[in-house]
Amino acid sequence: MEIIFGRNKKEQLEPVRARVTGKIPAWLQGTLLRNGPGMHTVGETRYNHWFDGLALLHSFTIRNGEVYYRSKYLRSDTYTANIEANRIVVSEFGTMAYPDPCKNIFSKAFSYLSHTIPDFTDNCLINIMRCGEDFYATTETNYIRKINPQTLETLEKVDYRKYVAVNLATSHPHYDTAGNVLNVGTSIVDKGKTKYVIFKIPATLPGGRKEGRSPLKDTEVFCSIAARSLLSPSYYHSFGVTENYIIFLEQPFKLDILKMATAYIRGVSWASCLAFHGEDKTHVHIVDRRTRKPVLTKYYTDPMVVFHHVNAYEEDGCLLFDVIAYEDGSLYQLFYLANLNKDFKENARLTSVPTLKRFALPLHVDKNAEVGSNLIELSSTRARALKEKDDQVYCQPELLSEGLELPRINYAHNGKPYRYVFAAGVQWSPIPTKIIKYDILTKSSVEWGEAQCWPAEPLFVPTPGAKDEDDGIILSAIVSTDPQKLPFLLVLDARTFTELARASVDVEMHLDIHGLFIPDAGWDPGKQAPSQEEPAPQT
Numbered sequence: 001m002e003i004i005f006g007r008n009k010k011e012q013l014e015p016v017r018a019r020v021t022g023k024i025p026a027w028l029q030g031t032l033l034r035n036g037p038g039m040h041t042v043g044e045t046r047y048n049h050w051f052d053g054l055a056l057l058h059s060f061t062i063r064n065g066e067v068y069y070r071s072k073y074l075r076s077d078t079y080t081a082n083i084e085a086n087r088i089v090v091s092e093f094g095t096m097a098y099p100d101p102c103k104n105i106f107s108k109a110f111s112y113l114s115h116t117i118p119d120f121t122d123n124c125l126i127n128i129m130r131c132g133e134d135f136y137a138t139t140e141t142n143y144i145r146k147i148n149p150q151t152l153e154t155l156e157k158v159d160y161r162k163y164v165a166v167n168l169a170t171s172h173p174h175y176d177t178a179g180n181v182l183n184v185g186t187s188i189v190d191k192g193k194t195k196y197v198i199f200k201i202p203a204t205l206p207g208g209r210k211e212g213r214s215p216l217k218d219t220e221v222f223c224s225i226a227a228r229s230l231l232s233p234s235y236y237h238s239f240g241v242t243e244n245y246i247i248f249l250e251q252p253f254k255l256d257i258l259k260m261a262t263a264y265i266r267g268v269s270w271a272s273c274l275a276f277h278g279e280d281k282t283h284v285h286i287v288d289r290r291t292r293k294p295v296l297t298k299y300y301t302d303p304m305v306v307f308h309h310v311n312a313y314e315e316d317g318c319l320l321f322d323v324i325a326y327e328d329g330s331l332y333q334l335f336y337l338a339n340l341n342k343d344f345k346e347n348a349r350l351t352s353v354p355t356l357k358r359f360a361l362p363l364h365v366d367k368n369a370e371v372g373s374n375l376i377e378l379s380s381t382r383a384r385a386l387k388e389k390d391d392q393v394y395c396q397p398e399l400l401s402e403g404l405e406l407p408r409i410n411y412a413h414n415g416k417p418y419r420y421v422f423a424a425g426v427q428w429s430p431i432p433t434k435i436i437k438y439d440i441l442t443k444s445s446v447e448w449g450e451a452q453c454w455p456a457e458p459l460f461v462p463t464p465g466a467k468d469e470d471d472g473i474i475l476s477a478i479v480s481t482d483p484q485k486l487p488f489l490l491v492l493d494a495r496t497f498t499e500l501a502r503a504s505v506d507v508e509m510h511l512d513i514h515g516l517f518i519p520d521a522g523w524d525p526g527k528q529a530p531s532q533e534e535p536a537p538q539t
């Protein structure tokens, strides 16, 4: 896997035309914009972990059946400092770095300790977020970077902390039909409290927004959930929403704040401050979007680790939510470059298989229900929720499918009943080898795969005016380890999973993480799904 993970990728600053075989639907006009790590070596220094790599943005612009590719490194402060020093000088997830060797270490350590939480990286490599008309590259720290989605230029550095007290925030925000952004962040030991803060960035304001005013200035706290522990809040990577509720999992995969505060002087990475606590429960917090208050019932389930929520919805007084769950926190261990580059087949073997699980929670718990009774009577799921004493409900999920990761849905169905999960298929390693369409109703799946091809997250784009959930196409950037095969943008018919077209580009493409599709102006995304009144941005 040296080809994929071993080398720094070159930027493709000028748009290059791809060689298209097959036929791209005429209605598909816009830009697929994606993010991921592209550089793991700076001078003589090398990052330890795949998630540490410097953010490389890339885009496929689809116009009149043609595809144009370009890529550019995010000019984060981290990137600039590293390139100037010709070595890694900013710490990332799996690599602790020291700006000035020896001479400055104590003053640095002192300032780190006095602030408890150090200044994190702005190497925003995970995803792209849309905020009104603006686009941001995101990671999980307090920094996001505004970007130009056409030229891939890096614009302002935004510190979430200026608008809402969070030290960390997910790179998987949700969007409502008006384009308002909902996200969750962690506020660490702020005024003696550690909280999970759900915040809203209104993309639109009732009286309209003043030209040039950043939506972030209107960020508001939607609801806060006190962390169970001041010094060991849970790590999370995404959350779920339905029309009336927000689902937040406080899972036993936790950050140790004391370890983080001393990581710099101990010479260890942030990653070493994360640990799975198999003896703890997973607490399920539900927030009512109408009252902005947490539901008082104490829902919990067995210990698990979830990175990606798939979708959630309400049915007959129950809240159903689907996640990709692991038995432990070993996944991030597999992404150490040492595991990916050397003896990949041995070192990057999954010990816990990602499993699509459905949970069902009763929204109103009958106080008189017998302890031990199952409160779920839905015919659509075998998930159970057992009444326990003291307002506690123990949730037992239904196992739907194994080997899925990087799930995407038709976002017009976000928070609503839905049937299809589009995901990357992982077998023995965390690096996807297939793309899968999983049908929750029939519990069957169809796949796309090709020898020596490593697909990225599949993204669904609906056909304009589509009525069926799967009426649209799937886009995925594919990198290949076959030296004879160029990387390409794959276009599948989302209904049949047959290949409509591929656009091959003569560049060294990186394996990316997440992204979004930006339809060209003039094509009204509000017309995609008949049920929507207002345009919903594609994520």
Ligand SMILES: CC1=C(/C=C/C(C)=C/C=C/C(C)=C/C=O)C(C)(C)CCC1
Pocket (backbone or CB within 6 Å): 051, 052, 091, 092, 093, 120, 121, 126, 139, 140, 141, 168, 237, 270, 271, 307, 513
């Ligand atoms: C730098 C940094 C972090 C970075 C985490 C990252 C970069 C996670 C990436 C996750 C991905 C890519 C998951 C894919 O499913 C933490 C631990 C939040 C906190 C400490 C500082």
Ligand SMILES: [Fe+2]
Pocket (backbone or CB within 6 Å): 172, 237, 307, 308, 514
């Ligand atoms: Fe993710």
